[in-house]
Amino acid sequence: MPFPFVLPTTSSFSYSSSFSCDSHPSLPLNASTHRGVVRDTLKKHKRLPPSSQPPNLPSVVSNLNSYLQYLFAVSAGLSHRSLHGEQLTVASVSTPAIQWRPTLSDNAVPGREQTRVKIQSLEYELFFSLSSLGYAYTLLARAALHPLQVTTGAPVGTQERTTAIQNATKHLLDAASVHDFLARRAEGAVTSPPCADISASTTRALASLALAEATLLAVLKDDPYPAVVAQDRNKNDREWMYKAPDIPKVRAHLFARLCLAASDHAAQASALCKETTKGTSKLNESLVRYVEDLRRTARAKACRFFGIDAELSGQTGNALGWLQCGLQELGVEQKDVKKGLSLTRMKKEWSEKREDKKVEKGAGWGSDAGKLEETRVLEMLHEKWTKVNDTMMTQAVPAPATLLSTLPSGREMHSIKPYTPPELSRQTLDAMRAPPDMADDDYNDEGLSSDDEKTPADVAPVGAFPGTQGDYRSESRSYF
DSSP states (O other): OOOOOOOOEEOOOOGGGTEEESSOTTHHHHHHHHHHHHHHHHHHHHHSOGGGHHHHHHHHHHHHHHHHHHHHHHHHHHTTOEETTEEOOEEEOSOOOEEEEOSSBOOSSTTSOOOOEEEOOHHHHHHHHHHHHHHHHHHHHHHHHHHHHOOSSOOOOHHHHHHHHHHHHHHHHHHHHHHHHHHHHHHTOSSOOSSGGGSHHHHHHHHHHHHHHHHHHHHHTTOOHHHHHHHHHOTTOOGGGTOOOOOOOOOHHHHHHHHHHHHHHHHHHHHHHHHHTTSSSOBOHHHHHHHHHHHHHHHHHHHHHHHHHHHHTTOHHHHHHHHHHHHHHHTOOOOOOOSSOOHHHHHHHHHHHHHHHHHHHTSSTTTTTTHHHHHHHHHHHHHHHHHHIIIIIOOOOOOHHHHHTTOOOOOOOOOOOOOOOOOOOHHHHHHTTSOOSSOGGGTSOOOOOSSOOOOGGGSOOTTOOTTOGGGSOOTTSOOO
16 A cells, blocks of 8 residues: 556657747747656656656656646637736647556556557546656555565664655645546546546545545554564564553544545545446556555454444453454454464465565565455454453354444544646746747657667668668578
8 A cells, every 4th residue: 555556658749840939939948848757757756666667756746737838728729818917829730649557557468568549639648647757656655554564674763654654645635636627627628538548537536545545544554553563573682672662542433434434435536437437448456456455455444443332431342342353344354363283374474574574675565455464463362362352251153243223423524625726837938939949850859669679670780881781681681
């Protein structure tokens, strides 16, 4: 948690080939220049190893925001809207031809990279650029939360943990604002989107998903149990030798209702994602599965907090019943754990070790939306409270269905703030009244994109005279 998005890549495009601006002649050139920077940034980010991508995310966000200023200015000129009281007269010269590589759409050929989609509208250029910005904000939230998941180094302190969660929450709310802005804009579109990535249902689902994740972080900030479980798995932790872990009392009932609100948002996102998968352009199965797992995890957390509230009141039987409800929501069968070797236990330990390795490598971790972590917490509490109930309380454990029927409504923690599109300053706008000093193509060269690598047929044969490689036979033909 949050979802590990992959940033899309795009082809080169010259604004001067499709648009002209009589009031500000340098606007197309500057838009092409900043778009070329974004294209190069996305291409380089894709080629970085997973461990080097998080430090590069602030550069991606900065370049996208710089480009969006010019993109919104061109869009305002096409719509005959003014900027800082000045009228922009942008005219369409020819139909733009732009390519973007989607990352959320399902691939028709498994194992191969998704093919690019062609767009001929500046509106969808805006959609892809804003979607990339929303993905980058979510990845920044992942980068902030990653130190909390690592179990090989020194445990993270309370202050550092709170700061990391606050920063991640801010980034997720920024992502929710961007996706909500896109959803509102997509709902008014008159043409069908070229792929599922920028459809109205997908962008609305991503806004709900980011809001659900931000709501769960509000609970995680004051939830001591995941930290206790992580501390127990940390081989470098020595605090257990001289003191037991501190588990302060939590506002269990409030946290439970917050988790239910997060579950409702995730359920809405799941329904929208499943609605998108009904058409020809389907969403990636990993995103659909993640959203459903997040809904289950949020409900399981709510059940755990109701169990904690019952245990604090001395109702150990009801507390164990709520834990069983949580495990049921996660799809985990509660069996009597026996000592020794068993296939189920070995499979569970192997899954836990594999997830820990993903955390250490910094790639692919949290793709289960926190199900494994929440399962560990529920099983730890179930084992602890079972001993207490078997030896002291001996209270009856109610059936999960009886407790689930008493779930209250959720309580909202955050709201999505309206997204404010970046605007060019008045000084920058006035400077573009001057004619461009060079051609647009000089700033937007046809460099290699993320998939335009040279093939062996494009390379001259060894020993060939320059310019005569076309006279040689291709490698697919025989020499005899």
